[in-house]
Amino acid sequence: MHETGSVRSLVERNFGAAWITGIAMVVATIVFAAIGELPVHDPDSLIPGYIRFPAIVLGAIALDVVPRVL
Numbered sequence: 001m002h003e004t005g006s007v008r009s010l011v012e013r014n015f016g017a018a019w020i021t022g023i024a025m026v027v028a029t030i031v032f033a034a035i036g037e038l039p040v041h042d043p044d045s046l047i048p049g050y051i052r053f054p055a056i057v058l059g060a061i062a063l064d065v066v067p068r069v070l
Helices: 007-035 049-069
Strands: none
Touching: none
């Protein structure tokens, strides 16, 4: 049994559906790629992933943190 205020119970309660959905999407991608004999790759090559992914994460953090600070 988890404590009411523990971080783990908070994360499990709030992000369980997101984890399940994400895992289901990964499985579906792998299955359909294998059935169709298609490679799995990033179709958007305009901005490299090593720039785009950190920018997305930092943007999401900024969108969360800045309003809380203000």
